[in-house]
Each structure stands twice: as structure tokens, then as C-alpha cells.
Amino acid sequence: MASQPPFKTNFSSIFGSSFLGSTSDSNTNSSTILTAGIKLPVIDLSHLTSGEEVKRKRCVKQMVEAAKEWGFFQIVNHGIPKEVFEMMFLEEKKLFDRPFSAKVRENFSDSSKNSYRWGNPNATSPAQYSLSEAFHITLSEISTISDYRNNLRKTVEMYVQEITRVAQMICEILGKQVNVNSKYFENIWELKNSFLRLNKYHPRVFGSEVFGLVPHTDSSFLTILFQDQIGGLELKKNGQWIGVKPCSEALTVNIGDMFQALSNGVYQSVRHRVISPVNTERLSIAFFVCPYQETEIECFGNPKKYRRFSFREYKKQSERDVKETGDKVGLSRFLI
Numbered sequence: 001m002a003s004q005p006p007f008k009t010n011f012s013s014i015f016g017s018s019f020l021g022s023t024s025d026s027n028t029n030s031s032t033i034l035t036a037g038i039k040l041p042v043i044d045l046s047h048l049t050s051g052e053e054v055k056r057k058r059c060v061k062q063m064v065e066a067a068k069e070w071g072f073f074q075i076v077n078h079g080i081p082k083e084v085f086e087m088m089f090l091e092e093k094k095l096f097d098r099p100f101s102a103k104v105r106e107n108f109s110d111s112s113k114n115s116y117r118w119g120n121p122n123a124t125s126p127a128q129y130s131l132s133e134a135f136h137i138t139l140s141e142i143s144t145i146s147d148y149r150n151n152l153r154k155t156v157e158m159y160v161q162e163i164t165r166v167a168q169m170i171c172e173i174l175g176k177q178v179n180v181n182s183k184y185f186e187n188i189w190e191l192k193n194s195f196l197r198l199n200k201y202h203p204r205v206f207g208s209e210v211f212g213l214v215p216h217t218d219s220s221f222l223t224i225l226f227q228d229q230i231g232g233l234e235l236k237k238n239g240q241w242i243g244v245k246p247c248s249e250a251l252t253v254n255i256g257d258m259f260q261a262l263s264n265g266v267y268q269s270v271r272h273r274v275i276s277p278v279n280t281e282r283l284s285i286a287f288f289v290c291p292y293q294e295t296e297i298e299c300f301g302n303p304k305k306y307r308r309f310s311f312r313e314y315k316k317q318s319e320r321d322v323k324e325t326g327d328k329v330g331l332s333r334f335l336i
């Protein structure tokens with residue numbers, strides 16, 4: 001039984017078959033810089049706990065500058081054993097290797113909603129189609145993962161325990177620098193609306209105008225990404241797309257819309273995308289630190305740039321915009 005979603009059939013039923021096989025590079029390669037001379041900041045987290053105050057301060061400063069200037073940075077020496085990533089990737093592979101029909105049909109937890117997605121049902125043009133599939137697992141769902149998926153549940157629990165520890169450290173540091181109430185990020189692991197997104201990108205089967213993941217900003221406070229060595233993630237800086245070079249020891253961190261709002265626009269939630277790999281597949285795991293649906297987001301800073309809104313309201317507005325335009329408008333909708 002085939003595990004791959006029927007991308008080609010789906011794509012041509014939405015856009016017609018004339019786009020298939022196109023060699024146009026218009027969306028993907030035109031403005032990509034291959035990181036020559038431009039390096040995403042790398043933050044060594046061991047400096048936070050080394051006991052040397054000078055190093056700790058320098059590390060905090062680097063992180064804050066990166067969040068302001070890039071909205072993205074890499075972290076090394078984060079303390080998560082590499083076996084945790086290996087085990088998680090193994091479970092991720094098993095999930096994606098299930099027959100396509102089973103992935104669509106099965107819920108792996110008690111939750112009523114199916115956590116599996118692929119392509120982009122809302123795409124209104126080929127440039128809005130994503131040649132990838134993904135599983136979403138919210139923190140509240142983990143304990144309800146069915147018993148016959150014991151290994152998956154244990155591995156996800158272990159992964160989340162490790163990744164929330166790192167997320168906690170980063171959120172607290174970044175929060176403090178922009179006067180976010182010190183209690184705000186006290187218990188990241190209790191934010192049960194946070195979720196893991198397991199991504200699988202498929203090799204290009206039609207023109208390169210189709211993305212692995214279309215350009216977007218994350219709605220989260222913060223996102224922490226683990227990726228394999230294939231590459232393809234790009235971020236937009238000064239109007240140019242810049243490739244994020246994979247590094248097996250590093251995790252990639254980016255600021256999401258909610259932290260941009262909290263920080264009154266000081267930290268940047270930056271647009272990013274994934275270019276489909278050539279002749280190979282790519283896996284990644286993103287952890288999104290999110291507020292509860294009912295949490296009211298209010299800027300810390302004066303004069304306030306964004307009006308107060310709940311996360312539910314933000315998500316609803318984004319969904320409406322995606323349905324109508326294929327793209328989310330995002331925080332600019334909430335500007336005062």
C-alpha cells in the first residue's frame with residue numbers, strides 16, 4: 001500500500017495538468033542566497049550555565065540581538081542527547097510509512113480531530129501548494145496516544161520533556177529583556193495547546209514552482225526546529241531568501257507572531273519557507289510554544305503597537321484569511 005499522498009492527482013485536480021512538469025524557477029530559486037558570507041547567529045547555551053557571569057551576559061545579548069535582527073538563530077550545547085532525536089526520527093518515519101489511506105483515516109489519540117495534513121486544500125495557486133505531509137500532536141493529546149502506539153507515546157513524551165526545558169530557558173531570557181512579566185513563561189510544559197509538527201517533504205515531482213512548505217510566519221510564541229541534513233529551509237531577510245544550513249548539533253529557533261506581539265514588535269516573526277528537496281525526502285520536527293486559545297495577548301511596551309486579542313481570535317482570523325486569499329495576513333491585522 002502506497003504511503004505517499006496522491007500529490008500529482010490532487011495538484012492537477014485543483015490547477016489542471018498544464019502546471020505539471022513546468023521548469024519555471026520563478027518562486028523558488030530566483031532570490032536564494034546560499035548563505036555565502038551570511039551566517040545565522042549560533043548561540044552556545046552552555047554559556048548560560050557555566051557560572052561565568054561575563055559569558056552568560058554575552059550569550060543573552062547575542063540571543064536578544066538575533067531575535068531582533070533575524071527572528072532566527074541556531075542553538076548548540078542545548079543538552080538534549082542525540083539519541084532523543086534519533087528515536088524521535090525513527091517514530092516519525094514509522095508514522096509516515098503507514099499506508100496513505102490509514103494516515104487519513106486513523107487518529108492516533110483519543111482526540112476527535114485527525115492530526116494528519118498534506119498538500120494544501122486552501123491553495124488558490126500553485127505557489128500556495130505544499131509538497132509535504134505533516135502530523136500535529138498537541139501536548140494535551142500525548143497522554144491519549146493509543147496503547148498500541150506505546151513507543152510513539154513514550155518517545156514523544158521524552159522529546160517534549162527535553163524540548164520544553166530548552167524552550168523555557170529561551171522564552172524566559174527573551175521575555176525578561178522586553179519586560180514580559182516574569183511569571184509569563186514560568187511553566188512552558190503546562191501550555192497544553194503547544195504542539196509538535198512532524199514534517200515530511202517529498203522530492204519535486206512537478207515544476208519547482210511548488211514549495212515543500214509555502215512562505216509563512218509561525219503563529220506561536222517560539223518555534224524550535226530539528227531537521228535532518230538535507231536542507232531547504234529559507235528565511236527572508238532584507239528582501240532576500242537565505243538558506244539555513246543544517247547542522248546536526250544545532251536546533252533552529254525562530255520567533256513566532258505571539259512573541260512579536262508580546263514584545264511590541266521588538267522581536268521579529270520572520271517569513272520562512274521550505275524548498276522541496278531534489279531526488280530525496282526530508283524530515284523535520286518543529287515544536288511550537290503556543291498560548292491557550294483563550295489567552296489574551298497584550299503588548300508589553302508603550303505606546304502599544306497591537307491591540308489586545310485572544311489567541312483564538314488570532315487563529316480564526318488567520319484561518320479566514322488563508323481560506324479567502326491562500327495566505328494569512330497575520331499581526332498587521334491587529335495594529336492599533
Ligand SMILES: O=C(O)CCC(=O)C(=O)O
Binds near residue numbers: 197227232272285
Ligand atoms: O521543516 C522546516 O524546515 C520548517 C518547518 C516550518 O516552518 C513549520 O512547520 O512551520
Ligand SMILES: [Fe+2]
Binds near residue numbers: 223272
Ligand atoms: Fe514555520
